[in-house]
Amino acid sequence: MSDALQTAVQLMQAKRFSEAELSLRGWLAHNPDDVEARHLRAMALGQLAKFEAGRAEFKALIDVHPQPHAVLSNLGNLERRSGNPGAAVDAYRAALKRQPDFVNARFSLANALAEMSLHDEAVAEFERIIEAQNAHIGALNGLGNALVSLGRDDDALAAFDTALELRPGAVICRVNRGALLRSMGRMDAAIADLQRACREAPQLAEAHYQLGNTLRASGQNDGARQSFEAALRYAPDRVDIHRDMASLAWETGAGAQATRAMDDELAQRPNADLALAKAEILLRSGDLEGARTAAHQALHIDPNHARALALRGELKAQFDGAISGVDDLKAAFEASGGQDCAIRHQLVESLLAQRAFDQALALLDEEPDAKYLQKHVALKALAWRGLDDPAYRQFYDYDRFTWVGTIETPPGYDDLDAFNHALAESIARLHTTSAQPLDQTLFGGTQSPGRLWNEDDPVIKALSSSLLSAARTFISGLPDDSGHPFLRRNTGKIELAGAWSVRLRSGGGHVDHVHPAGWISACYYVEVPQTVIRGKNAGWLRLGASGVRGLDMAAERYIRPEPGRVIFFPSYMWHGVEPFESDTMRVTAPFDLIPA
Numbered sequence: 001m002s003d004a005l006q007t008a009v010q011l012m013q014a015k016r017f018s019e020a021e022l023s024l025r026g027w028l029a030h031n032p033d034d035v036e037a038r039h040l041r042a043m044a045l046g047q048l049a050k051f052e053a054g055r056a057e058f059k060a061l062i063d064v065h066p067q068p069h070a071v072l073s074n075l076g077n078l079e080r081r082s083g084n085p086g087a088a089v090d091a092y093r094a095a096l097k098r099q100p101d102f103v104n105a106r107f108s109l110a111n112a113l114a115e116m117s118l119h120d121e122a123v124a125e126f127e128r129i130i131e132a133q134n135a136h137i138g139a140l141n142g143l144g145n146a147l148v149s150l151g152r153d154d155d156a157l158a159a160f161d162t163a164l165e166l167r168p169g170a171v172i173c174r175v176n177r178g179a180l181l182r183s184m185g186r187m188d189a190a191i192a193d194l195q196r197a198c199r200e201a202p203q204l205a206e207a208h209y210q211l212g213n214t215l216r217a218s219g220q221n222d223g224a225r226q227s228f229e230a231a232l233r234y235a236p237d238r239v240d241i242h243r244d245m246a247s248l249a250w251e252t253g254a255g256a257q258a259t260r261a262m263d264d265e266l267a268q269r270p271n272a273d274l275a276l277a278k279a280e281i282l283l284r285s286g287d288l289e290g291a292r293t294a295a296h297q298a299l300h301i302d303p304n305h306a307r308a309l310a311l312r313g314e315l316k317a318q319f320d321g322a323i324s325g326v327d328d329l330k331a332a333f334e335a336s337g338g339q340d341c342a343i344r345h346q347l348v349e350s351l352l353a354q355r356a357f358d359q360a361l362a363l364l365d366e367e368p369d370a371k372y373l374q375k376h377v378a379l380k381a382l383a384w385r386g387l388d389d390p391a392y393r394q395f396y397d398y399d400r401f402t403w404v405g406t407i408e409t410p411p412g413y414d415d416l417d418a419f420n421h422a423l424a425e426s427i428a429r430l431h432t433t434s435a436q437p438l439d440q441t442l443f444g445g446t447q448s449p450g451r452l453w454n455e456d457d458p459v460i461k462a463l464s465s466s467l468l469s470a471a472r473t474f475i476s477g478l479p480d481d482s483g484h485p486f487l488r489r490n491t492g493k494i495e496l497a498g499a500w501s502v503r504l505r506s507g508g509g510h511v512d513h514v515h516p517a518g519w520i521s522a523c524y525y526v527e528v529p530q531t532v533i534r535g536k537n538a539g540w541l542r543l544g545a546s547g548v549r550g551l552d553m554a555a556e557r558y559i560r561p562e563p564g565r566v567i568f569f570p571s572y573m574w575h576g577v578e579p580f581e582s583d584t585m586r587v588t589a590p591f592d593l594i595p596a
Contacts, residue, residue: 017047035065046078054078069099088112122146135166141173171201182214185454190214205235217450219432239273246281251433272302284438306335310343322353322550341372348379353550357386377572378514398557403474403568410462416564424527426459427501444508452499474568493596504586510577512547518571518592525561529582539580547574
């Protein structure tokens, strides 16, 4: 290798890509046929986000470079960096067709497949790497992450365990294992892993961030705040960390000061995504004027920011009526290329508020990704109801699709009153905050962190067992209908998607909403004030009322809560709770289920 190429390689290793590209351009002016120099320059162009020029150079080299598999693999890297994982997958597969044992290309292929949420395919590629190189730590880590995405937690844990047995200092594997252990409810083990990761890599923001999330889930709010602050010291522009830190600050009583860290960062480095996150936090906390200012700030930084446009449209609708925000929402939808389902739903809600039901249905014609399906069906149902379309009753058949029952008294308790008293005490210990979460639907109360059923508490474990038994009874009684989008998902087996607890004070309730992560949703009633039981509607579960601002559609059914009672309904069904007055708490344990 010439001195000029060695210099270019050293510059690229130092991430001085502009200097490397300039040096290689000078060399190629006199040596235009040096394919290795052209290859290096194409790599530098990719790193500099000059994707079109880099892509053209890689493609021109495929048939003239002595190692076309390497060229194709680096073309794949450029495509991934440019946000085109599909083209990256094609390039990696072309590289492997030329050299099947090229591990770097297979590893990159597996990661690109994971980025596309093709986790089954990613698992197969990671496993092929591990079969050839059983100590490939990156493949073991990638395998673990892909298995987590598939819900195969035990297999994922085994992959992380193997990686850490082979290399105890593999910090990112330890961080990922800690996050997985948290989701499995093994808090002590999760905290131990993440604290060790923070000691071994004190400047790794992700380690501090995951530790903060774990401490927060275990109710250790002061430690969580300190961990989030540490994470932001090393990654001050990480929007996800800022968002979680602001949410925690709000829940623990910071009020208007909850976004202070966001404000400090935005004052130093304007960031449209962070300004948008601040606007969303302020909107959820009720500061509409502050939210509007932050949305304008995001759009000042990036005038074509799709989600900021959508939020500004939503805010205009709240200030001036639904029709005033529709232009921003249409512009946001266009800016997203029509591919952002969240923005699509915001535009649909604006149309529903104007009672433009046919236009709303036209936007809901396409089948969405699974994560948006419940909201998609819920919005369709409102349009059908507005049009008196019989399709509405196919989804809102309360007699067929809802079920109210009382659980059996768990073993070890004299009666349900005794069990619920013990359960209420266990739940109270989990509520360490003073305000509702900003990303949830309740008001005038608090919600427990983490997944309730993962708590290592015998009372809560007895609850989960009893509720699963009741859920099996419910799904066994559902009608068979392979043509119905809700019923056809019934496999006869269920698993938990999420569980939590809610303690509402006098004046508390829930705005009407749906549960995007579920298939079936349910609520168990632990303690219910006598004023609610003896009253009418206040504090009761209401079904069928519109959850879209500006579209007034009354609830169609109210169900009175009673201690020991559990209510099941489809996750797409709009539901809420009207405020109530009482000297005692209303304590519930909601949960979501999906087909196994």
